[in-house]
Amino acid sequence: MLVLFLLWVLLILVVRQLPTAWRRMAWKVIFFVAIWSVFWLLVVQLELAYISPDGTYGSDARYYYEAMRTTLEAGRWWPPAEVFNQGYVAFGVLILRTSLNVSVVWVKLGNIALLLVSLALCLYILQQWNISKRLAYLVTLLGGTNGIVIWMVCRNLKDTLFLFLTLALIAGIKALLFKKYRIPMFFRIFGVLLLSFVGAKALETVRPWGLYWAVGIVGATIIEAIFAKGRWLHFRIPKSLLFVTLTFSLACIVWVVLSYQGVIRDLWVALNYAQQAGGLVGASLIEVVLAPARFLIGPGPIRAIFGHEVFWVTTTAGNVLITLGSIMWWAYLPLLLMAVMRGANYWLKYASVLIPLFIFLAAYSFAYSGSVETRFRAIVYVFSSLGTAPYLDMIMQRRKEGWGLLYAMLASVVWIGGTVASYVSLTRP
Numbered sequence: 001m002l003v004l005f006l007l008w009v010l011l012i013l014v015v016r017q018l019p020t021a022w023r024r025m026a027w028k029v030i031f032f033v034a035i036w037s038v039f040w041l042l043v044v045q046l047e048l049a050y051i052s053p054d055g056t057y058g059s060d061a062r063y064y065y066e067a068m069r070t071t072l073e074a075g076r077w078w079p080p081a082e083v084f085n086q087g088y089v090a091f092g093v094l095i096l097r098t099s100l101n102v103s104v105v106w107v108k109l110g111n112i113a114l115l116l117v118s119l120a121l122c123l124y125i126l127q128q129w130n131i132s133k134r135l136a137y138l139v140t141l142l143g144g145t146n147g148i149v150i151w152m153v154c155r156n157l158k159d160t161l162f163l164f165l166t167l168a169l170i171a172g173i174k175a176l177l178f179k180k181y182r183i184p185m186f187f188r189i190f191g192v193l194l195l196s197f198v199g200a201k202a203l204e205t206v207r208p209w210g211l212y213w214a215v216g217i218v219g220a221t222i223i224e225a226i227f228a229k230g231r232w233l234h235f236r237i238p239k240s241l242l243f244v245t246l247t248f249s250l251a252c253i254v255w256v257v258l259s260y261q262g263v264i265r266d267l268w269v270a271l272n273y274a275q276q277a278g279g280l281v282g283a284s285l286i287e288v289v290l291a292p293a294r295f296l297i298g299p300g301p302i303r304a305i306f307g308h309e310v311f312w313v314t315t316t317a318g319n320v321l322i323t324l325g326s327i328m329w330w331a332y333l334p335l336l337l338m339a340v341m342r343g344a345n346y347w348l349k350y351a352s353v354l355i356p357l358f359i360f361l362a363a364y365s366f367a368y369s370g371s372v373e374t375r376f377r378a379i380v381y382v383f384s385s386l387g388t389a390p391y392l393d394m395i396m397q398r399r400k401e402g403w404g405l406l407y408a409m410l411a412s413v414v415w416i417g418g419t420v421a422s423y424v425s426l427t428r429p
Helices: 002-016 020-051 059-073 086-097 104-128 133-145 147-153 159-176 185-204 210-227 239-259 261-276 285-297 300-305 316-340 344-349 351-368 374-398 403-427
Strands: none
Touching: 002 020, 002 086, 002 104, 020 104, 020 133, 020 147, 020 316, 059 086, 059 104, 086 104, 086 159, 104 133, 104 147, 104 159, 104 374, 133 147, 133 374, 147 159, 147 316, 147 374, 159 185, 159 210, 159 351, 159 374, 185 210, 210 344, 210 351, 285 316, 285 351, 285 374, 285 403, 300 316, 300 403, 316 344, 316 374, 316 403, 344 351, 344 374, 351 374
């Protein structure tokens, strides 16, 4: 209960960072997503009550819950070194230790609270981009109520904590680079370095490559501050000097990779894992091209209907959520493609979200050839909602013509291609 209360306090603090005109809208989003999430949590738990002894659906969810209980029974706050993703297990232990009883439901309620804070951070990012309040409400609500995102939250998996830490790091760096706040440059630089260090350590306890993810986020957010205009700090850097700086930075990165054994070791671990998981190691060109498409289009509503035949571990409620989420995503995916087609200027202007989105998509397409679990896709859906918002805002404000035809063409490709791919995968022996 204590952790849930602290997350509620954190939610209030984040919402208070929004302009006064946005706060009522923010609470409306939070209210609807909270009601929707709790409703589906009850549905999932009612189904699991008949098929599961511990309230989990098995697989990784059971592993994490058993690790939480074992750590709790041992009287420890932090799990042993052999436990995977210790940060999420410690998060669950803290929730269980401060709750009325030991039940996985409390951990799942904690994940719902993390999702609500994450959505408030999304609104903070959209507000800094000068997105209209009405559109910010729409895209955040769509992202938060997507069935696959809700299924991620209800499964007792680490991905909700990963999403929260990622958005918190992005929002924190953006706040330090926001010229509205009168902070001396020394403290801004110190704050960025400190937040980067803390964020990297926190993310590393949730995913093994969290350090590199944090470095990418910080770099992407600084790139956005350099190329975007408006309320950011002004970086008076000539293009020639910027090119030299980027080239020098790239050379330093290559030198570190070639000289630092830890990076080499992590690279080999990633390659071996990708090879064992059916990734793109030694894959053909066509497989490399198809992997991101498989990531974005899958699993699709048709395959989700036959979820018990398609997924290794699932529930009926989970299949319904995946079906609903896939329908929403197939309707939204053409908008993401249209936004990405705006080109490099758009990517750099909103780099804090789009570059991590591209990195995440590329990494898991490489590791699994695009055939990833729905929880990974949930992360992409939330980031896509953010990354598409500026493009939608431009369409609404400028009343740009022709976008409807382009949307129809891309939607036809998504729906026809997704349907054919679903049929092939379901009928393949």
